[in-house]
Amino acid sequence: MAQIFHSSMNSVARISVFGLPLLFVGSILGGTIIYRSPYITGEREVIDQPVPFSHKHHVGELGIDCRYCHTSVETSAYAGIPPTKTCMNCHQQMWAGSDMLGPVRESYKQDKSIPWEGVHNLPNYVYFNHSIHLAKGVGCYSCHGEIDKMNLTFQDKSLLMEWCLKCHRNPGPNLRPKEEIFSMTWRRDKDHPNPKTGEAWTTDEIIDHNKLKIRDAIQITSCSTCHR
Amino acid sequence: MSTGVLEQHGDGPGVAPHVEAMPLAIGGNHSLGSVVDSIGDIATCVKPHPREWYIVFAAGFAMFGMFAVAVTYLLTMGTGIWGINVPTAWGFAIINFVWWIGIGHAGTLISAILLLLHQRWRTSINRFAEAMTIFAVMCAGVFPLLHMGRPWLAYWLFPFPNNFAMWPQFRSPLAWDVFAVSTYFTVSVVFWYVGLIPDFAVLRDSSPTKIQKWIYGMLSMGWRGSAYHWRRYEKVYLILAGISTPLVFSVHSIVSFDFAVSIVPLWHATIFPPFFVIGAIFSGFAMVLVLAIPLRKWYHLEDFITDWHIDCCAKVMLATGMMVSYGYFSEVWMAWYSHSEYEWGTSKQRMFGPYGWSFWCLIFCNFVVPQILWVKKWRMNSIVLFSVSIVALIGMWFERYVIVITLTREYIPAAWGRYAPTIWDWATFIGTFGMFFTFFMLFVRYVPMISMTEIRELLPKKSGGRDGHASAEGPP
Amino acid sequence: MSAPAKGSKLFCLLAEYDNPEALVVAIKRAKEAGYTKLDGYSPYGVAEIADALGFVKSEMATVMLCGGLVGATSAFCMQWYLNAVDYPLNVAGRAVSDPIGWLDSWPSFIPVTFEGGILTCALSGLFGLLAVCGLPRPHHPLFNAPKFEAATRDKFFLTVEANDPKFDLNTTKEFLLGLQPQSVVEVPE
């Protein structure tokens, strides 16, 4: 009887037999990593806009309040993308001839919307409501990141369901006093103390201060809270 | 590889068995080598394949093609192409799923339970019964997948670390099903493959061409027949048989939980698990006979699959047929005795409602017809036995049909409806036959359909065998 | 097959028998003679050969038991953790918010626990068997031996390996020839 296989086949065979289960487990784990990667979630991905609007300039440098443009953020589910009129309030005088603002003027003149690219896109079966988050003391910063430092706006967080749930299960760390909701610089540390205690704010102090109870995790992780 | 000693015959080692008094497990005058020649040469294609193989394979393959068409259309359009509707949200897909998985159970039962019970007659039929199991489970497995509204999301049924932080709901019998069926399939394949390792080694050494040697050599994993290996091997095989036995019971119990855990009248019954398991064995043995009777004729395997084997299978069918019939009686009795309007009302609907014919059809197929098998002459008649087996398969299909059709008339009379399959239901169902026979015919062609190792062990000592005495673990 | 080429290392001596009883007798004799690196080969499992070799109890039962227990335990814990701790949802009123109370629905977890145990038991059996036996090993010195292919057909073989401390080519060959084999051949590495 002649050998059918070369001796090297022993290693090949063993690696294939015992490697298969590892490959199987590995590919699942790999998949879960890839599906959380910024490539899939679009995290920190800068998107070109018809007009290169800079939050850094308007918020960080000029200090315009969020609500000047996003008018319905405190009352409605949607923060609201400002109508062209809002842009023109200032830009009729300022930078009135700038090339960059051409599409804005065109829009105003022709009564045609500026086709902005959506940056924060939630699936359509998710019913996110801005107003309740602000009312309960979750600041813009918690979801949108340091928007005052963004030239072109990008998505700062993954917006995955597990990311939503992380806060819905334990909202405490993301709460802030209601005066600081729109602040981009406020952090919960000793540099921004509770004037009453002189220490960093605690969650309980914030809830007391805001005079609004936070519903427990069971309630706000119920499916119909976000999906209808 | 059966274990222990055939104590019921009182044979000690070295004592020739009372061949006259015993039914024949192996006919003819075989030696160790002739067993390899008669069985192995089929798989290595040294012996030509009969014309019937080509006919069955071609027919099977054609039906498999139809399955592909049906599935493509299903995935394009949605489950609405089937006859399901709102009171009857489960239709053919679940009927077929339960039916196929029930058929599969006979293979495991023959391999595992009969091994544990020291039944010598399992040896000749266990290999292809196991193959039947695997292909039947494959056919069964496609149905739960296809019947989902959004089958592309089937992976949500597995607990993998997903980014929406949602998990399967482990109280649902369907979540259990996922684990039961996938475990069952995996363990069946493992069991089958472990049994095949020494036979692949035989084929490696006996096949004429280099490519066959290479393939079988790889499949045999370099099996050499060392006594150390044999000892471990037999232990593993025995334990696999040991765990397969509760596995079979658990799998069909869990399949029955799909019904029994619900609150549908006549589904919500404690009798369902045993009733389903027995029914599975009944239909499985019928399928074994449907496969064995032609195969042994076409491949001239009468020496290995003897009349005794066939007779044993027929007796099992008769016994299990009576047991399922008891189940039918018990269901009706309990419904009446419970004094529940819903249970009894639904029973009446089942027997005399619009689908009453299917209930009586099932009584005829599963209770009346198998009574023929009391008569030994008819048990021994291949044609009668083959026909009874086919009838039993139909009957067991109707059993599941009757169960699913219960949905048409349950609690709220205003919501009562009807159910009828569409052409696409049939195409999918028949298509799985194509899938089954395609795979089975390929198995017959390329894999030894009877375990040569175990047959040789079963040979009398004078022919080099061990009288069927196994070697799992000797005395210390 | 021709005799092994000169100069190549010897793997073992291979004695051929045509029935298991003769092989068992030969193994017993070789054991008595003090050989330790012995092995017997047969086309089907013969209990007496392994017994004669002194390999009475295999380790596979332990391997499979451990595999099964690990699988079952992790299946149960997984279900409890996922449905009670990580995202405890109120399913048909069968859940309460506290994870321990949630164990009240333990009967629902039994099927998956059981299946998990069976699955890992079977897989550990398969992979354990291969690992313990040193398989897959498609290339093996024994396959160099002429006639060894009959080991899967109808012959029974005894090997004395060259690395046996008592092994000496000539005396061992003599000894083996004294055990009434049908043939004795040298098997190169």
Added chain:
Amino acid sequence: MTRTTEEPLAPVVDHEQWVGLEELAKSPEFQDMLHREFPEDATAWNDPVSRRTFLTLAGASVALAGIGCSPRPASREKIFPYVRQPEQMTLGIPLFYATGFTQGGITIGLLAKSREGRPIKLEGNPSHPTSLGSIDAIAQASLLDMYDPDRSRRITKKGVDTGWDTAVLELRTALERLRTENPPRAIRILTDTVGSPALGSMIQDEFLKLYPSAKWVQYEPANRDNVREGAKLAYGEPVNTVYDFTKALRVLSLDADFLSNGPGAVRYTKDFNRLRNSHLKEGGKVPSAEEMNRLYVIESMLTSTGGVADHRLAVRSADVEAIARNIAKGVGAAVQEVAISEAAKNWIKELVNDLNAHKGKSIVIAGENQPPAVHALAHAMNGALGNIGTTVLNHAPIEIKPTTQAAEFKELVAEMSAGTVGALLIIGVNPVFTSPADVDFKKALERVSLTVHMGSHSDETAAECDWHINQTHFLETWGDGRAHDGTVTLCQPLIAPLFNGRSPLELLAYLVGDRTELNPREIVKGYWKKNWPASGSKVDFDAAWQHALQEGIIPNSASARVDKQPNAANIPAYTAPVAGLELTLRPDPAIHDGRYLNNGWLQELPKPITKLTWDNALIVSPKTAEKHGFKINIESTGGGEHGRSVADMAEITVGDKKLKAAVWIQPGHADDSITLHLGYGRQKGGKVAKGTGFNAYAVRTSGAAWNALGVKIAGTGETYLLASTQAHFRMEGRRPVRQGTLHEYEENLKENKRTHGKVALFAKVPPVASPEWRSIDENVPGSPNEWKGEKAKEHKHEHTKDDKKEEDHGHDDPRLIPLTMAPATNKEGHRWAMAIDLTACNGCSACVTACMAENNIPVVGKKEVTRGREMHWIRVDRYYEGKADDPDNLTTHFQPVPCQQCEKAPCEVVCPVAATVHSADGLNDMVYNRCVGTRYCSNNCPYKVRRFNFLTFADWKTDTYKLMRNPEVTVRERGVMEKCTYCVQRIRSAGIESERTGREIKDGEIVTACQQACPAGAIIFGDLNDAKAKVNTWKQQPTNYGLLAELNTMPRTSYLAAVRNPNPDMPKPKGA
């Protein structure tokens, strides 16, 4: 954002707000979009209205992303903000505008809900007398008509597109020529019944004045000629009679389906149910027979009204008059007795006594399809019973011009045939389809030199006319109208005309010319500025106008009362109708006279009694069917009882007119009578209307508009597939509907202390798991069985002297302890629950359409209904008790079944992916995006209220439907289960509102869509943890029971048993 907190606002109608859409509709992109069959990305519609896109759209693409087709971020959607945002609009917050829906000249006031400039839902206007906050199925579904993609989109002259300006110019020139010809050629305007003062004035005061040769003709097929003629007989003038059911303890209906058809049906249902209340009175007393009204109905076809009657007599429609005469005689009206059957005589004997015992507190009402004599008799009876002025109030007519439409129409056709008509303006009617078979309108039309059709669809009449002008929907234009009592209702537009339609006001204004006001808003406002109802003080018109717009009505504008007593002298002499088969024609309960035939919601709405969808049929009684050998084969295939019925075809012969149609066998129908509904079988109805039903106009003659005698019927041997959603009508001893009489209620309440006051009579189903009342009651605070946690188990009874008897130990019965290992969850916070009063429900199905509109429920089509796959989240089950062939003693029950929101929901436990689980406030959440479609939940739902998207049922292609959808509700894709959620979007919105402001949700703040629509007020919704909530007072009624509660599902929805108030002296059914 709920309606109760939102004051309806008047829209700012400066052109700015609407210009976007108007211009858009003209743009080629939009036209492309509308015409393209598969828009690639319908969301990228460069349009301010869809700027927020339609949240519902991307479900499919997102789901596909899940399998890796597009692993990249869920979707990169474009955002199109406004250029100038309308001031009162806040994104995501709905606005409500008062408007009105007109049918048959009567307008019901509505509040239209608008999201980002799109009307998405219609609700009743609480300030409006016809609505009082409720709505009927047709008005509700009229929303879909506006978005109907089959609507006419152009102005054509002989099929060739022309513009509005051209059209108006040419028409004016043509009319001018006719006017100035010598002699002037006749001009005719044909409209339906006009109740709009502005339009009436436009026609009468301006158009007819400008064109002296013009005449105005009104015709609609389901007209109220008989009512007007009857009033003339009784009063000498066509008074408009309004009934006050809140004071009527005894009601007799003479073939009148006043609860679901005709003017004021919504209001009448509301009023009727004020006195049809089984709730216990002060001191836990069952209401007496004098505290609850009693309804006697004499009719041929079983109707919603007949379904809730306490006593119903099924006779041929033609025989009603004779019985009416005898009753009238009995109550003292000056009429002669005539011969009637012995059975009827016995039946009316006690009826007459009962009516006589309730003088001034009863109503006799006659149906529109009864001849004038019966109406006159009804007036006479009301007069004799002293009801005039108390329960029966006569007003001046609300029609601008009350006419006898059939006669006028016949006259018009005669003129046309004679060739004397120079021009015919057909506005909003479809006479080619609806004219009686013996009046050949189509042929006559050929002899008219100028024919102009204005209509919303390019229908049968449009095809025969030279000109077609597309008409606006009422939600697209300004208008006014009058309520059933004459109250002026103002109708505001919600959106600019989607397809550039024009309103009749606009057309006439342009044709009149020389007007300063050409815009419909200016016309309506201008009219009312001149005609504002006088009141004592001086009115600031602009403020009053603004207020009226907000309220939707002009206050105190009901028509003047007419104080006259009826005169029985003019009632024509009785001629006995011939025996034998009769054919009764009626407007269809869903599609009316055919004008809504292209409305999928109405087509698929199971008709209240027959449960037929998508078709009409010749409805006959079982006996008549047997006599002629007709049968219905419930097919064993497909949906079967739940959709598929194969009916025999028959040919009926009325005079020389013949029609082949399917036969539907209806228990409760009078023998020797055939009922056929109008409106089906249209040739040019649109895509939805195509191929549905049989054209009843083919056998309708002007002489026998409603009722034809001497009809012959014969089977043709053919069969026809009918889609009926419920063919099985027996309860099979299961009693899903519990019912009893007041008397039985009282008796049982006395006897059943053991059950803590639960009425055993209503609970005759054997227990399965635990006693139903327990599992229901323990949820109700203040009930003796309230859940007290562990303490309940060791409950030791304080024995008093009187309750030593065994039966007082109900709670010691081991069977009475809830059989569950799982303790109750959700004890704190809100616990939403619903109760449905079966006493009140008359099966009108307004709830079903309201639910479809609110929850984006798809229409599946006839084929899918026959396969048992209709998608209604709430269905109205209909059962009969009694013998099917004994129509007089057949009791009908209606039971609306939405999701029961079980606390121990069987559906949840079997879902393998947790797609349906409980929310913290006890809702049975259905998470569409998690659903993989195993359908196990549907199997395990004993109520069968879950609906599955077997195919792609939702319309993802039609752009206009995308505009219509409620953005708060996900549109479900194929393969997903769906079901009633208690309108969770409303609950969550109210929850957010209350959480944001830190207040509690008030009882009644959240209303579900079905509850809101229900004219009968049969549905109540609220928080179980609020002890004062109305839902709790309902649930504490002894009649409260849970459907299949014996399964221990602990349903949050419960039912109040149907309690009737039959006359104990009435003849009992044979064998009873």
